[in-house]
Amino acid sequence: MAEEVPAFRRDRLRLPVAQRRRQIVQVTTRLIAERGFWGLSMQDVADGCGLTVQGLLHHVGSKDGLLLSVLEHSEAEDALRLAAQFGAGGDTLTGDPADNAPQGAADLRQACAAIARHNAAQPEIVRLYAVLAAESLEPRHPAHAYFLARHRRALAGLTELAKTISDHPQSLARQILATMDGLQLQWLRDPVAADLVREWEAASEVIFGRAGT
Amino acid sequence: MAEEVPAFRRDRLRLPVAQRRRQIVQVTTRLIAERGFWGLSMQDVADGCGLTVQGLLHHVGSKDGLLLSVLEHSEAEDALRLAAQFGAGGDTLTGDPADNAPQGAADLRQACAAIARHNAAQPEIVRLYAVLAAESLEPRHPAHAYFLARHRRALAGLTELAKTISDHPQSLARQILATMDGLQLQWLRDPVAADLVREWEAASEVIFGRAGT
DNA sequence: GTCGTTACCGAGTACCTATTAGGTATCAGG
């Protein structure tokens, strides 16, 4: 017994919580986008972060907790972005529709185009949501309730905006959401053949008419 | 040693191949729709069929083989249905477009409506495809190539049909596919709130115009 | 300095994973 096996590894970095959690979210996002939540393994996430599974569990508690923290993070980023885009106080999707009633159609169209442009710049996040949205159709999926609520919220907001330009605003809102989701899938499957912004623009002309840009 | 442990279980049924394979496909379809392919376990499929994992492997060879046989089965059913719907010889999606050029728009619209109605009657299959389509965005997914090819085929066929009614037939085809896929997701997530046939009808009016029924 | 907090690790648990090798019993055809 010339040399003892080291009882404790000190070659790993000890990061401040915020930074480590950001890293965990980032790595997990990539892996869920690739394999979904059912196909995700704590081991892979831990490896991607340069720590052990136990170290990872210290931060997130459980696998479900891991998913939760990813969703919470995205939620927070979205809120931040919306606030920055539309000004601090004005929440376009839930605000008073009378404010933008006069030019409602152009507003709605521009907002959708902005979302398409924004999404086109972050395929990984879009893919995370695409994969989780399908997986969470199953009621027992840990993100099922989250995605149901998220979709209802988006539908309600869009319906409000669509009221000024359609007799069936909810169906129009559903169509807009469906088109956007479907085009994103096509774009993720074959990014070269299907440019998200361009295809949305084309669809937009059919939905909103050839009049306003 | 009064009584030997039975060396072989004979309480399981021995089914003819065709019947057993049909059962395997059916059970697997349900389970993939619930958990995706990454979340699927051979054990669950075997249990659902009333045999052991090894018995299951005897029929499908491997987990990938299991997925393959499910896709092949669906493919065959689709082909059968299309043949029955449009007559033995006429493949509408790949046939000579000149044949249906005059009333192309109405044809296309009716075909889509028929698909919506057909899909509304088999949520389990639709969900299978929805989940696998998202999961297989990953290039390493065993069904990646299958879904890419399938989508390109559908897009090409629809584009052909759309040539008579649009200057940008491929974009219109993409929009139709996207809308259908997106509405299906909404319907699967909340079947009570979103009726597939009704919402497609509404979207159809926006896409094809209020003229023909 | 020393002390409490905490980021992280080692080892272990109880179980599930797909797949291989080799055997048994049931069937259809001669």
Next chain:
DNA sequence: CCTGATACCTAATAGGTACTCGGTAACGAC
């Protein structure tokens, strides 16, 4: 009845799963 094919089995392998318990050492505050 016999024979070959095959539907299905037991057993074993080599590894992966999330998670718990009980540490250890790096940090900030004093």
